[in-house]
Amino acid sequence: MDGQSELVTQAMGYLNQAWDLAAGWLLSPAAWSQFAILLVAYFLAVLVSRRLTRALVSLITPPADQTHLIAKGRRFILIFLPLIMPVLAYAFTGIGEQITRSLFGSGAVIAFGKRVFLFFAARILVQTILQDPFLKLLGRFVLVPVAGLYALGILDEVSTYLEELTLGLGNIRFSAMSLVRGAIAGSILIWLGNWSNRQSADYIGKQEMRPATRELAAKAVEIAIFGAAFLLLMNIIGVDLGTLAVLGGAIGVGLGFGLQKIASNFISGVILLLEGQATVGDYVELDGGEAGTIVKMTARAAILETFDGKWIAVPNEDFITTRVINYSDAGSAKRYEAPFSVSYDTDINLVPDLITKAVAKLPGILKDDHRPDCELRGFGDSGIDFALEFWVNGLDDGKNKYTSDVLFVIWNTLKDAGIEIPYPHRVVEIKGGFPQ
Template sequence: MDNPPDIVVMALGYAEQAKTLAIDWATSPAAWSQFALLVLSWLLSLAVSRRFGARLSALIGPKEGARGPVAAVRRFALRFLPLLLPLLAYGFTAVGEAITRSVFGSGAVIAFGKRVFLFVAARAFARDVLTDPFLRLLGRYVLVPLAALNALGLLDPAMAWLEAQMVELGNIRFSLAALIRGLIAGSLLFWLGSWSNRQSAVYIKAQQELRPATRELAAKAAEVIIFGAAFLLLLSIMGIDLTTIAVLGGALGVGIGLGLQQIAANFISGIILLIEGQTTVGDYVELDGGETGTIVKMTARACVLETFDGRWIVVPNDHFITTRVVNYSDQGSANRYEVPFSVSYDTDINLVPDLIVRAVEALPFVLKTPEGPDCELKGFGESGVDFAVEYWVNGIDDGRNKYASQVLFAIWNALKAEGIEIPYPHRVVELKGRMPT
């Protein structure tokens, strides 16, 4: 190949240097003594870790069934025991390096060994210590390769080459190394932000003395602060001047004004809903279009309603501001319902109200305050006399709580027990003239 790429030339150069270095080490007494010290350090570390590893595990580990923050910290510390062997080897090697440099005036081999032990520690950290799937993936494909490059002495040249490769996006200019650092740091920051957001949300929602709307607002505010800080920190790590974001902010403002105004309206409406607290998670609502359900989730863009049959309805937040919404629940407030029924015209209707009131108020879920059951005469229908019983319950008849069904059963049983007939449609047909023969 007449004109090989620069990276091939660089690789061939490093391969030649490695060959020369290997030959020098193979023929040098000082190198052999350093190799011996490396082996001795590893064997000594192996013996110490086997002798004291179990004792250290028993000392650090909490008692079986122990709970609380102290036990959690001790269990967390216990996960780092796989690093004991390579870190001990690194420490013993550092001592051996000091001896070697004082005797032979060189320590290249033993310094290489130290880096190899660091590689072994990084591999054990990614394989045995990290339990989160994302962090384990990051450790396997980022930490371990970096440790391998460091062990081979190629980390600094690789970083210098990446720093020399520039990326330009309009007025923004940064190196390939900065881009890689940004991707790695961004992954870690947003993973940490997600973890912090989950922990803060759990803590805030556990504060029962706060109103549900206040808890939701505090959780959303914490989420915005956490991810906003992570974004600004990421820009700083990548070396991007924050003043250049002003252009992006202006373009984003125009986009919101033209094409994203509905999203902005929903976001602002969500903040208004959380601040006012008139509609919050757990409320049973009826929308202007007739949809009913319980609010199970409130996001920055929409509220999620769950119907009694398990379906989820996603409703934009601005619907709760600009249209009529009936809120049937206010964290356990009482609600009144009405059940109609009819009796035959042959019935003494003066007996019906007291009979039905006694039957309905005997039901355990029917309230006596703010008002007990009330049976009223509604009119005289085509087939019977129409009545309706009104009653109060502490909850919502939403399909899960079938209050009306139980009230109808009570009415049926009470009327049947008294021999009162529940009518069905009748028709009287008159035939005029002579019957055909």
């Protein structure tokens, strides 16, 4: 009961102070003059902002077909035009405050009005101007409440209370204000880091460089951005970076022993990006039998997509420690063979020229530096064996079926020329004749 009566007494004391303040304002000529100045400043700001906004819109708005940097900057400026009214009201109120303080020596009411206009500006910024969901959320739950506390004149008291309120985590003590400051700064830094990372990745992606170098540059920029953001956040919270370095060293030693494979794959990925032996878009085949096109390279593994649509995650270490065949490296021209046979009754001198001319007409078959070559390979049991060697740009699989097309051409060419493709056959000799 004593505690409740003391709380009621404090509440009544605050109410009495508020009533005395309100009564003093209502009965004071200086207060009435300040109210009048606030109204004049508000209506004058509304009239001037309407005219000024129309003039600025017609002056700054670029033609619709312009997309260069200056035009984008002008469109960006137009976004902030709704702030003209509260900013003008704040400026006009400041002029009125100088007048009232020179005449009456008081300006509490008009100072409160100035803070209210700043609160309106914060609300307009959050509700109308900010379009990013994260910034809008941050403004709604951080900027607007802070502006409200500032308008009521209790922001310093709340800050002092939060500074004095301490929280413990083992031997480490934090003030509530430092945690709030860290949460706000951390959110902003993460958003800025993501935005900067996207912008830098887009810029790097437009540069003329190898895909591996481009990927490495993007990763390096990402690590630098978020590393700097983390160190800045620790400084804002008040964590001693020297202590953090000792703790980071201990954690690094532990990770080095416990996560050797992950560290090895990470270093291997950096080596791959630096040397460019395999990069996104290459078709590779490993000793373990994994084969496919590299569609993505992460810090831990490379993602291969096979021709049947399966995705295989191959650790980066396998690209360093095992043999890797890169079908897309050192030029894209590749040689394939199409074997076939003809009958022993065929004039084999006619076959090479006949087949090479027919195959050379196929689209995709190289003709200049790597011409088709028909070679005699041997005399088989059923026929005379040939093989056609041809070169193409790309892989003979997936969407490209070069060998299949070549075999079709060989079949049709031999049929048109009347050359027989022999069936397998055997000659059986029976000694001593058939039994009676």
